[in-house]
Amino acid sequence: MKVVLAGGGTGGHVYPAIAMGDALKARGHEVIYVGDPERLEARVAPEKGYEFHGLRAPKYPRGGLVGKVKFAFALLGAILRARKILRKTKPDLVLGVGGYIMAPTVLAARTKGIPRVVHEANVTPGMANRLCAKYAQLVLLTYAATEKKMKTEAPFEVVGCPVNPRI
16 A cells, blocks of 8 residues: 655654654555655654655735735645645545644545545644545544544544554
8 A cells, every 4th residue: 555644744644654654664664754845744754764745835824804814825735736746646545634734635545536544633722633634534533632623524543652562
């Protein structure tokens, strides 16, 4: 199976993603990382041996109608760029790992009919995870209490926070 890991921005998203990717690779799956070319994942994923595809995406504005309209158009552009990455890489699954950068890839996967899984590492889910969980077939959680804070028809599974096995 070919899996795209999508997300990042901080170590709280990137390192669990790498741990999941390593576990998938150990089981014989091919893993590709899609993230922000200016954030932590752009350095860490290639260092860990992952094919990396950079994707720019907008952050959600906290106020103002004009900012939200600009955001909507910028997100649409990011989804279209993510579709090109998915067309090139042809994944069997997209695994969103959190952070605003995951949303365009997960949403693009939905438009292409590619199965989607979302992992939420925190008790309080972030905006991108809350959005993407609505379009996922499965939501993985670190904490059972998070389930009450996410609105989705997808089943939940508590898996904890993936870490490097050496830890």
